[in-house]
Amino acid sequence: MRKHFPLMAMIGLLALSCNESSREVDQIEDETAAVTAAEDSVNLQPALQSITAEDLLRRTTVLASDAFEGRSPATPGEDSTVNYLTRQFKQIGLKPGNPDGTYVQEVPMFGYTPQPTATIKAGGKNVKLNFPSDYVAVTRQYVPNIDINNSEMVFVGYGIVAPEYGWDDYKGVDVKGKTIVMLVNDPPIPDPSDTQQLDSTMFGGKAMTYYGRWTYKYEIAAEKGAAAAIIIHETGPAGYPYEVISGSHSREGFEIIAPNKNMDRAKVEAWITEGKAREIFSATGKSLEQMKQAAMKKDFKPVPLDATASFSIKNKLREVKSKNVIAKLEGADPKLKDEYVVYTAHWDHLGKDPGLEGDQIFNGALDNATGTAGLLEIAEAFNKMKNKPKRSILFLAVTAEEKGLLGSKYYATNPLYPLEKTVANINMDVLNAYGPTEDVVVIGYGNSTLEEVLADAAAKQNRRIVPEASPEKGSFYRSDHFEFAKQGVPALYAKSGVVARNQPADYVKTWQERYTAEDYHKLSDEVREDWNLEGAVEDLQLFLRVGNKVANTEKYPVWKAGTEFKARREAMLDEPADSVKAKYQ
Numbered sequence: 001m002r003k004h005f006p007l008m009a010m011i012g013l014l015a016l017s018c019n020e021s022s023r024e025v026d027q028i029e030d031e032t033a034a035v036t037a038a039e040d041s042v043n044l045q046p047a048l049q050s051i052t053a054e055d056l057l058r059r060t061t062v063l064a065s066d067a068f069e070g071r072s073p074a075t076p077g078e079d080s081t082v083n084y085l086t087r088q089f090k091q092i093g094l095k096p097g098n099p100d101g102t103y104v105q106e107v108p109m110f111g112y113t114p115q116p117t118a119t120i121k122a123g124g125k126n127v128k129l130n131f132p133s134d135y136v137a138v139t140r141q142y143v144p145n146i147d148i149n150n151s152e153m154v155f156v157g158y159g160i161v162a163p164e165y166g167w168d169d170y171k172g173v174d175v176k177g178k179t180i181v182m183l184v185n186d187p188p189i190p191d192p193s194d195t196q197q198l199d200s201t202m203f204g205g206k207a208m209t210y211y212g213r214w215t216y217k218y219e220i221a222a223e224k225g226a227a228a229a230i231i232i233h234e235t236g237p238a239g240y241p242y243e244v245i246s247g248s249h250s251r252e253g254f255e256i257i258a259p260n261k262n263m264d265r266a267k268v269e270a271w272i273t274e275g276k277a278r279e280i281f282s283a284t285g286k287s288l289e290q291m292k293q294a295a296m297k298k299d300f301k302p303v304p305l306d307a308t309a310s311f312s313i314k315n316k317l318r319e320v321k322s323k324n325v326i327a328k329l330e331g332a333d334p335k336l337k338d339e340y341v342v343y344t345a346h347w348d349h350l351g352k353d354p355g356l357e358g359d360q361i362f363n364g365a366l367d368n369a370t371g372t373a374g375l376l377e378i379a380e381a382f383n384k385m386k387n388k389p390k391r392s393i394l395f396l397a398v399t400a401e402e403k404g405l406l407g408s409k410y411y412a413t414n415p416l417y418p419l420e421k422t423v424a425n426i427n428m429d430v431l432n433a434y435g436p437t438e439d440v441v442v443i444g445y446g447n448s449t450l451e452e453v454l455a456d457a458a459a460k461q462n463r464r465i466v467p468e469a470s471p472e473k474g475s476f477y478r479s480d481h482f483e484f485a486k487q488g489v490p491a492l493y494a495k496s497g498v499v500a501r502n503q504p505a506d507y508v509k510t511w512q513e514r515y516t517a518e519d520y521h522k523l524s525d526e527v528r529e530d531w532n533l534e535g536a537v538e539d540l541q542l543f544l545r546v547g548n549k550v551a552n553t554e555k556y557p558v559w560k561a562g563t564e565f566k567a568r569r570e571a572m573l574d575e576p577a578d579s580v581k582a583k584y585q
């Protein structure tokens with residue numbers, strides 16, 4: 001054994017050396033962490049502390065006041081809102097976001113106020129339809145009048161053509177000039193091995209895909225040449241009551257003006273209540289429930305209905321130039337300041353309805369005066385940093401979200417700064433008024449590496465990120481970040497979670513259900529005395545951390561494998577996939 005002693009001694013000395021090296025590494029890591037924490041305290045803490053519930057409530061109260069008339073585009077309410085946001089950005093000390101030296105980007109649109117009448121004959125009977133309580137119908141063609149007479153009605157299931165899933169609800173049936181009737185959302189296909197679950201290999205399983213979004217259904221209807229497209233509203237799958245539909249489409253709507261004046265759209269785009277749909281199907285000797293069951297199978301074929309539809313729409317038209325409002329915090333690094341992180345929130349709501357008795361103003365306090373006020377809070381916080389971010393930060397308050405994400409769509413297709421240099425979008429829509437939560441809900445969970453940055457920032461608040469509970473409602477496709485995602489820009493949409501601190505287990509669920517049923521898109525969405533905005537403050541501080549991290553990190557965030565936006569981003573960057581993986585996170 002003694003002849004091995006020198007070797008053992010050497011091993012011991014090596015181990016001792018390794019231990020010393022390990023301690024040195026640990027010491028360096030501890031010192032680095034301490035330096036990072038110190039920098040965080042000196043630079044980030046003043047910014048975080050500047051975001052307060054009092055300031056957020058003050059700004060929300062202004063935006064949701066009657067003086068702003070519900071902030072509808074192309075009204076005096078828009079003028080008040082744009083002027084207020086411009087003044088705020090100037091007072092905060094931010095530069096104009098438009099390279100032309102202004103704080104606005106004009107968005108060319110037209111307003112249309114529909115006056116529809118509809119007649120449906122089913123099984124030889126006239127089915128009475130009252131607007132807007134039974135149906136709504138609009139035309140987004142830029143024309144003053146639309147008429148459709150005795151158009152044959154065809155049930156096309158979910159109205160989806162998805163080759164990657166081997167799915168075609170049209171099966172080659174010619175629907176040109178006809179009125180097609182569709183179900184809302186994706187087909188909820190059961191898992192063959194567990195019928196209590198949805199098949200994860202089809203349409204994202206429980207999560208909605210873009211095929212389930214109403215915008216897609218109207219797009220494919222136009223592509224197929226349908227004269228009219230009717231979606232049957234169901235509150236459960238849709239995630240909101242019919243009153244949201246009737247409230248939005250019974251007053252002036254807006255659309256971006258295309259060079260062809262939108263003549264490639266279907267003549268009529270309509271919604272109908274589930275009750276009226278059942279009445280129509282019953283009159284033709286068919287069961288809506290049986291048709292829904294049939295529509296969940298790949299072998300479904302369009303079903304001609306013994307029914308015809310006639311529509312007449314008189315359109316009150318006006319061309320308008322609405323406005324996105326944008327401010328800029330220039331990056332501190334000369335090499336990176338021409339790259340951008342974009343924060344978004346929509347400033348618009350539903351305006352006012354002079355036909356109502358009493359209260360006529362849809363103040364939109366939570367939706368989305370809170371998000372717009374939050375945008376100002378984050379902008380002010382960034383400007384309080386001693387060391388500004390390396391990349392530039394854009395603060396974009398967009399118009400006409402309530403009219404179909406039009407402001408964000410226009411910016412994303414007519415960007416003021418190149419999208420290939422736009423590293424991320426962080427969106428805020430309806431902030432938390434029910435208090436702090438232990439979790440953070442990611443809408444569209446699993447899409448991008450921005451979630452990893454979010455998770456790290458949430459941990460600093462002793463919070464965790466979780467997927468949304470109802471991805472089948474398609475919330476990812478219903479706010480402004482989606483227009484950035486469609487163009488390939490990694491986008492994050494997160495909200496306060498569902499586990500409230502120091503509250504009963506069902507507290508948040510009960511609060512959210514009440515808001516959806518009683519206040520969402522209703523006159524009652526006003527500032528309330530019982531709001532607790534501390535949770536919103538935590539969220540805004542969280543979003544500040546995320547944006548600051550992205551603005552200072554060398555690598556870009558990316559879409560994860562399998563997401564529908566990944567290929568678009570890689571094509572935009574015009575690099576091979578391996579190179580992209582090497583360059584970006």
